[in-house]
Amino acid sequence: MSSRSLSQEAEENRVVALDSRESRVKKPEAKIICILSNKGGSGKTTLAVGLGVSLARLNLRTLILELDASPGDMAGLFDLDPTCSLEQAIDSSCNPSQYIHKIFDKLYVLLGPQDPLRGEMIKKEELERLVRVLAEQYDVIIFDTQPVLSDITLDAIKMSQETLVVSEPYLESVRRIAIMLDLLSTRFGVYTRNFKLLINKYRRLDPRRLTLRDVAAGSSLPIFWLVPFDKKCRNSMQQMRQGKLSRAHVVRSLMKLAVEICPDARASDVRRWV
């Protein structure tokens, strides 16, 4: 080998070393959480919003990223201009902030694709590139997904450090979850054992519900969290969306969940609310 090619090789190695050091520096900062359920109406959006508001009130800069084009509910819930949404943020991934809605201090929302066809065409690399940029700007990113295992949902799972699986405590819901988890691991090679199972709309004296043991056995995941049924859920959530935290059981449960999954939340603020 000539001395020239040796020095070339050394230079290439140096570039590789610099690249890997750079990618270590640019490692995503945000904690990325995926809210997942193939059971429509199980409470994904409610939990994404409740968790997002809680984390923001605990001083973490939080982005709720809606990955639901079915269509999603975020624009209506927060009364946001639907023309600023994920498609635009993807198309301008070096400066996506202009398409992100500020709700109140520390809470931000990026609306899901308003055009379902464009939503289906979003490529994994495009979403990854966007999330990489956003991960440097936020402490937490929460994906609110749609109730089907679409490509975009699979990409979201793969990008997340934490996947929260939402089920209602009923046979139909638990069965669906079991099928989804099986499909994810056997067909798509996703490691699901570390997913966390949240039971939403839990009522102790509910004759229809399964026992907690049956829920865990049926879904093959241990139960991580119980979110109580709240008949004033819509009211509680409306207050939450304005940044107000009531004493409602559902709100307290989500606040405690926020602390559990993001221990970075400031201790003094936690004591104030929980």
Ligand SMILES: Nc1ncnc2c1ncn2[C@@H]1O[C@H](COP(=O)(O)OP(=O)(O)OP(=O)(O)O)[C@@H](O)[C@H]1O
């Ligand atoms: N803990 C709760 N107690 C009472 N009602 C609840 C609770 N959580 C959610 N709900 C209600 O359940 C309904 C469905 O909730 P939500 O829209 O969050 O579900 P989703 O899983 O996002 O639905 P989709 O699959 O259509 O996206 C809403 O009316 C919401 O107010």
Ligand SMILES: [Mg+2]
């Ligand atoms: Mg939803």
